[in-house]
Amino acid sequence: MSTELATTRMFFREAVRRAVEEEMARDPRIFVLGQDVGSFGGSYREFDGLFAIFGPERMRDTPVAEAATIGIAAGAAAAGFRPLAVITYMDFLMLGFDALINYAAKLRYKTAGALTAPMVVKTTAGAQGQGVAHSQCIEAWLMSVPGLKVVAPSTPADAYGLMKSALRSDGPVVYIDHKRLFPTPGNVPVEPAIVPFGQAAIRREGTDVSVVCHGYMVRVALEAADLLAGEGLSCEVIDLRSLAPMDVETLAASVERTGRLFTLEEGQVTCGVGVEVATRIFARIGNRPWSRLGALPAPVSSNPVLEAACIPDPARSAAAIRALVRP
Known part of the structure; x- marks a missing residue:
């Protein structure tokens, strides 16, 4: 059943x-x-x-x-x-x-x-x-x-x-x-259902790198994973869902399996979500290769060309992941 x-x-x-x-x-x-x-x-x-x-x-x-x-x-x-x-x-x-x-x-x-x-x-x-x-x-x-x-x-x-x-x-x-x-x-x-705080979700299973993200960047990460799959690179995409409290157990277990961490966010990387994710994971399992991507250190323009240049997209995300896994 x-x-x-x-x-x-x-x-x-x-x-x-x-x-x-x-x-x-x-x-x-x-x-x-x-x-x-x-x-x-x-x-x-x-x-x-x-x-x-x-x-x-x-x-x-x-x-x-x-x-x-x-x-x-x-x-x-x-x-x-x-x-x-x-x-x-x-x-x-x-x-x-x-x-x-x-x-x-x-x-x-x-x-x-x-x-x-x-x-x-x-x-x-x-x-x-x-x-x-x-x-x-x-x-x-x-x-x-x-x-x-x-x-x-x-x-x-x-x-x-x-x-x-x-x-x-x-x-x-x-x-x-x-x-x-x-x-x-x-x-x-269809039936009423809650999503508890403090539980991340694995949106795509993979073996080569753990990609941790949240919000709209989950869609960007999944598109980047599709691009890289064609090259034989397997990304595990994890959606934080809950930033505080954070599901460090799921994140750490994933990075321990894949051996690498990539954090993706639309905010600034300086003192950003990715820094906190990496710090908590590495405190639990020890350091692993890690890279991060976020918005450029500049205000987001209303000009569509400049806005697109500032915010991570699937192609730039895929390039950064590729550089981490295949330096």
């Missing part, structure tokens, strides 16, 4: 919407606040139809005021609600860092566990023609904050499952999606 779950096909943005609708119906303490989340249905249509179901009390439009949005969410969470604060561009998440980092992430510690901040901040990262202040990936900044969970889905199934986990978490959680992923389709379980 097959144990595979029945699935249905949907877009990434639809998977986000489904998770939010199910969790709001399950828990009346959940409400959404942010720019355009009400009758408009979200900047990327990821909340389409929820205003008609839950009304303005639970789908609350806010001004362009990210610091206030996160501050209100943190206060509401401390008071017993479970807010989902939506920050359209990750670049402007930093306006709310005081409330997120100095209050929400530390609340449990400040009160000896008497208070928590069960809030989710959903924010959209990555480059897609919108220029220097709307294209950044700063998840590595967030990974260093004690008390903060950070997740980044790459598939509709994980967009669904990780959002459900986030809305059930005692938080705070930063849920990072990517502009280029919203219109991508995929299979999502």
Whole structure:
């Protein structure tokens, strides 16, 4: 008898919407606040139809005021609600860092566990023609904050499952999606299902090198692996999914099998996600050959040619992997 779950096909943005609708119906303490989340249905249509179901009390439009949005969410969470604060561009998440980092992430510690901040901040990262202040990936900044969970889905199934986990978490959680992923389709379980934090996913098995990535870069890595397969080079592609907590066990086991590590990210490599991945793996199994690729050390231009030159693509990723495996 097959144990595979029945699935249905949907877009990434639809998977986000489904998770939010199910969790709001399950828990009346959940409400959404942010720019355009009400009758408009979200900047990327990821909340389409929820205003008609839950009304303005639970789908609350806010001004362009990210610091206030996160501050209100943190206060509401401390008071017993479970807010989902939506920050359209990750670049402007930093306006709310005081409330997120100095209050929400530390609340449990400040009160000896008497208070928590069960809030989710959903924010959209990555480059897609919108220029220097709307294209950044700063998840590595967030990974260093004690008390903060950070997740980044790459598939509709994980967009669904990780959002459900986030809305059930005692938080705070930063849920990072990517502009280029919203219109991508995929299979999502028909029955409600969560994706636990701290579990990476092996998207492609391989023997020559472990490629560790997250978010949109998973698609880039899989395309690069396809290119290299034609040359007889076998890549194991691992999707972090959860950056904090991180599934070091799965990562270390993969690198121990393949003997090499390649980290791929859209953010900066300086103090980046890849550095943390490599450090944790090598602390467990000892040093192995390692290479990394990320965005160039320059602001991401709105010019499509310059944007493409700045961000890793399959061809450049394949070239960097090839240089690591066959120097």
